[in-house]
Amino acid sequence: MRRPHLRLPAAALCALVLAGCSSSSGSDDTGGGPVTIDVWLMRDSVSAEFQADFLEDFHARHPDVRANVQVQEWDGIGEKVTAALASNDAPDVIEVGSTQVAQYASSGGALDLSDKTAELGGKDWLKGLAEPGSVDGKQYGIPYYAANRVVVYRKDLFARAGVDAARIKTRDQWLAATRKLDQGGSQGIYLPGQNWYTLAGFVWDEGGDLAVKDGEKWKGALDTPEALRGMDFYRQLQALGKGPKDSDEAQPPQAEVMAKGDVAQIIAVPGGAKVITEHNPRLAGKLGFFPIPGKSAGTPGAVFTGGSDLIIPAVSQHHEAAYTFVKELTGDTWQRKLATAMSYVPNKTTLTDAVAGDPGAAAMAAGGARTGRATPHTPQWAAVEAENPIKDYLTAALTGADQKSDDAKASEAITRALNAGR
Incomplete structure (x- = not known):
């Protein structure tokens, strides 16, 4: 599948077609020519x-x-x-x-x-x-x-709230800093409700996964204790901002949201900083980066590569x-x-x-x-992303629906997609 939402800025490519090139058909033996x-x-x-x-x-x-x-x-x-x-x-x-x-x-x-x-x-x-x-x-x-994704943050808003980004090494410290930012007059973090790659990282931190191999088949794993702990952290972090619960980072583009308002941080690839300053040149030089924190100070948070x-x-x-x-x-x-x-x-x-x-x-x-x-290693994962029950699950979990029922439904949907045609 396409590398989702990485959107890395780069100069446009051009095709370089060399003069005198022959067709690539045939064997490596070209009679002495290249x-x-x-x-x-x-x-x-x-x-x-x-x-x-x-x-x-x-x-x-x-x-x-x-x-x-x-x-x-x-x-x-x-x-x-x-x-x-x-x-x-x-x-x-x-x-x-x-x-x-x-x-x-x-x-x-x-x-x-x-x-x-x-x-x-x-x-x-x-x-x-x-x-x-x-x-x-x-x-x-x-x-x-x-x-992969990192935390892109506003240096000026962190300084105004008295938060030192260099001291944020664990998830607990990250939550405390984000809470302080949110209470200090800015939006602590803009985290859309359906940012499922970020959820995956939190689940991996807890020792879980989105799906696991069960004999010759695959089984959705969002209803495991590990995944539930990852979801709980996502819920706590998402509540410290005004991100929508029913859309992802592309709707609306989160870099543009950060450029327009007082958002202290987003989770994005670093290239998002260029988009932010293109939409708001006054933020040039005011953006910084740090790895997504993990559960302990010695290990960064797991990230989708x-x-x-x-x-x-x-x-x-x-x-x-x-x-x-x-x-x-x-x-x-x-x-x-x-x-x-x-x-x-x-x-x-x-x-x-x-x-x-x-x-x-x-x-x-x-x-x-x-x-x-990486996402679960199976050719059928594309079928999961096509339907993407994880996004629906995130919205349901954040809007106060029946958590236990939603966990099971999402896992069942992943299971069906991964085993279709078997």
Whole structure:
């Protein structure tokens, strides 16, 4: 599925089609000429400048491979990739949302790259990107880049209320600070009622999950004690602001809400700060970031890791050249450059120092590298998001409906979606 609501700002991409490129059909044996591979990268995943720099270096280092990069739109990409993988004319490398990999791998469309994991430094990959790229113990998706939510806050409102963001290390401290902000003349936090990725983090903090494997089937888990504790914390935090209980962070766009009013903090990717200052230039220099706090001071809160993996279609006739491209783009040198250029979290825990000078990206990396998670690892999770009973559950839980009944209903709906067709 598309990486939901990450909305990371970046310069628009351009397709770089190199003169003299031949078709990517046929085998790697081209009679002495360079092999041309077609690569699909997604809109706004990298800037045009980064793409051009990478390709220039790649072609200089690998003159036997020519890369034809084609930029794809997120809207409708799932159907397009599915059709390409089932055809005889697929591209040779495709960027996909990390949680899409299981769907493509289960259909036999993605190449098994398990034997390349060690060479690519897989032991250091971010858990939230590596796990969705693996199916039945085999690695199909190679982690590309990541992003996750942090707390974006108003420095001036924190100072006015006497709150020091640097001292907020635990969830209890966060609640106390937010309560103080809410009582000090500003809206303590703007947290929409249906921000289910944030709820997932609180549930994970408690040791629970949205769904669990039960034998050969999956079972919704929102009615477990762990999930109920996560929901209780969400309820307490959401009550310290004026966020709507029946919509998510996109309706209305929460960055625009923060720009217009006296909202002290929101939970968003750091790129949201740019949107805020675009709508209210007076807030330039007044926004800060810190990781979502966890239950104890030594561990940040769990966060959903959104981002992309790279896959090589099984039907590609240029597996070796495609792997060379993937190896370079996901290798340490270009991961450091990508993280710096795009304010992403790099794909390895050993590379997070690359964003130490970027406050927003550093706050992301502090959580994503240590406590980043993915949604339940099954190709059927897309069916859950299509129906999304978690959003309805959140609204019901926040509006005082029958909590026990709503927990059970939501879990049952997840169970049905995950086991449909079995």
